[in-house]
Amino acid sequence: MRRKCTRYEGLMERYLTGEILPDERDDLEKHLSLCPDCSRVYRDISGVECALRTFPGKMVDPPPYLKTRILASIEGERKSLWAFLTRTVTAFAAILAIFLIMAVYGYLTRPSSPPSPPVAGEKAETGTKEVKIFFYFPDARTVSITGDFTNWDPKGLPMKKTGKKGLWEIDLKVKPGVYSYNFIIDGRLLVPDPQAPEQTPDGFGGMNSILLVPKGDVS
Amino acid sequence: MSFDDDVRIVKRVRRGDRESFALLVEKYERPIFSFIYHFFNDYALAEDLTQEVFLRSYRFIRTYDTKQKFSTWLFTIARNLCIDEMRKREKERTLPIDEVRGGNIENPSSRNPEDIAEALSDSAFLKRLIAKLPERYRTALLLFYFHEMSYEEISSVMGISMANTKIILFRAKKMLSDLYRKGE
Amino acid sequence: MRRKVARILLITIPLLALFLLPPGSFATVDISPLCEKHGIKGEDLTRLKGLYGEVVESGVSEEELYRFFDDIISYGLDCRQLSRVLEKTLRLKKEGLPYRPVFRKVREGMAKGVPPGKVVDVTLTWGKLLEEAAGVVRALEEKGFSVSDREGAVILVAGYLSRGYLPDEIVERVVTRGVKYAGFSGLEAFLGQGGQR
Structure with a gap:
């Protein structure tokens, strides 16, 4: 991610939580299609998100005693x-x-x-x-x-x-x-x-x- | 309502009914243990600290504000203890920054390193990565994804604003992906 | 004349009783004073004495039983509870199973300050588990495993049962995986791998 892309980080975050404004969304989507670095970051974070949601051992049994x-x-x-x-x-x-x-x-x-x-x-x-x-x-x-x-x-x-x-x-x-x-x-x-x-x-x-x-x- | 139940139990404990405290232990032992376990990725330590969490909650049960959720309060105690323990450990042996940041995590050979979701589906690997995150990112991540807490609850546990909680969660995920890329 | 009849009766009645009453009356130490002290009398007393005698008859040492009985009656077990414990003891003894674990379970409850009713309930459940466990050990023997310490093995298996394992499940796991790898820690100290497998 190049330095000028930093502002998209905040947008991405709101994009992922569904709190982004329509204008911002258009802006971000356009940017993602143009900037391979940001698009990779976005894909990675979605991947992490997915791995976290499906993590199998969220709860661990304590020892019985x-x-x-x-x-x-x-x-x-x-x-x-x-x-x-x-x-x-x-x-x-x-x-x-x-x-x-x-x-x-x-x-x-x-x-x-x-x-x-x-x-x-x-x-x-x-x-x-x-x-x-x-x-x-x-x-x-x-x-x-x-x-x-x-x-x-x-x-x-x-x-x-x-x-x-x-x-x-x-x-x-x-x-x-x-x-x-x-x-x-x-x-x-x-x-x-x-x-x-x-x-x-x-x-x-x-x-x-x-x-x-x-x-x-x-x- | 389980929320109400907790408050009722707490009130009984305050009145000196010690047996009721066992109900709280029963109910929250597993989540608290799991939280601490993932925090340090250390089973034995999780045992000791879980015990300490309940001991403290018992000792300070009068300071619990019944308007708050009991679970949130308990997690606040757990988090504070984890931080104390972490500091203690850091004092004992200062790790090179790189290792703290997860430089040397061996990456399981995955067929497609590009696909981070696939690589992280190796839960042991993901667990190790999580345990390498800086404290606040780790805490937020665990509470949100493993304990299904709301932003509001997390901000209450961590004493930060909701907006900050969201930012931290995002950064935590970013850090995980960075750790993964670095360890590649 | 009357005195004579009375004297004859005095001698013959106990003699008759010796043959007619249940074997319980063979106990050499009389538990009546002890029972009466704790408010057990009349029919209850007779029944309890009968049962007590039967336990002695079955081969439990009288000294051991008396001391145990004294302790539990003093702890506050009522007539019904005492009978239930004695019945369980008798049953285990007759089946050739260790009865001492039952005594110990009662004493454990007493040491832990558990109310008499609960002590008895838990003890009887424990007794039942012991019986089931004996079945498991027997089944394993039939499958060719050697038992080096039966009582130890039975108590250990009863412990597994109390944790929710089913008798068949234990047998199956030990048979298919072997004693060592069945996941029952400690069992290999009391149960040897037999000719099978």
Whole structure:
């Protein structure tokens, strides 16, 4: 587009939105028929317009656990607001209660993966396995874990603070099997582990995370 | 009227009915997530920011003016968060201008490079191009074409006049075609 | 004379009862005081005791059952709700299916502070899914897949069902695509690729 064509840009825009005046339209159409640059620009923009209108993936499904995660963070928010009144402004920073799980480590879903998993070790004599679970939640005073392996004990097993701020951990000794679980924050709020490899609705309106502990490497 | 419904729900939330907020999350989680996802072309980031959008909307629900559409207000929050995030990212690593402008986008070999519509029908390619647009052009484009917002709604989200909205939309399309031509 | 008759009756009636009453009365620990404490008496109590005994009879450890029963009655389940849970347990046990997931589901609801009625509804639905899931696992076995951990596989499949997959759909996908590529993450840890395919 040559410099003198700049004024046609505005006309083109109004042309495309159907807001152009008749005189201007005649002017533009005449120009487009004469100026190959402008006509190409016009064709390109119509092409872009068409591609945008027919774009197939306009809406993208969020992960199924996102809603739970959002609602849990709002629950955390309420607590923090209360803390805000009683304590300090820093509570606000803590509101960024973004759940991050480091891992339910390793080979859990893959019995055929390479030998000697990094964390989970088998104790042949008792038939139980050790699983390390991490949970990131800086805005908690206490975190425990409960689930099928504790018979859903309302108190759960307390998790320990790691060296890293906001990161909690626990070593579980469990028999091979499939276990639903939740974390308990401050002894009150049950939340799923959003980064666990498997999630399933708990039927009560919330979500459970699933811990898979396969039997030893029986093929 | 869904507009009325939103306002009614918001009023319940303000009265302390937290469960009602879940309805709003239910309804807008997908559009907000999609917007952020296309804004950055980053799924994991979209998760975090979507959560943050709802958290903020909950926190500031009292500041929402019920004369406005709730969705518009929510998108305003989403846009602001995206801008913050973008600045944060830009500070962390300054990209050469050319890359920001989309100089090095590999173009899928299309049989007819002249036909831009055909080339852009490769949605992954178009997605990458969109994510390279400057913020206001990207936002306007997404709101108009992906979220089917009116000029009026977009001007409300972006705090600009309707006339400006139209100009921005036009330029956004022009930029996309330029990006395409440059990457050819 | 009267005293003698009374004494004979005192001995014979329980003996007779032992043979005539449903197997429920075999439970060694009496749940009557517990039930009465929570306002369950008369016919309701008799029926509940019968059911309880049947569950013990079916092979559920009495210690485990008593503790569970104590917990749920204390949580506020009424007679009808208690019966429904016991019936489900009995049915699963008789079908040779794991019943503990049902206990755990109830406890889960309790831990989450869910009202008793809802706890029971959800638990029974879960029980039904477990039964369906057992059918799926059995069908897969018939198609030649080996099961390394039945309970694990059943619970996992029940989870898929709760997410809206249909039993036939699961079987078909696993058979046509193989355990690993059926899109059911985790299943390969409990189900082996059999001779088929």
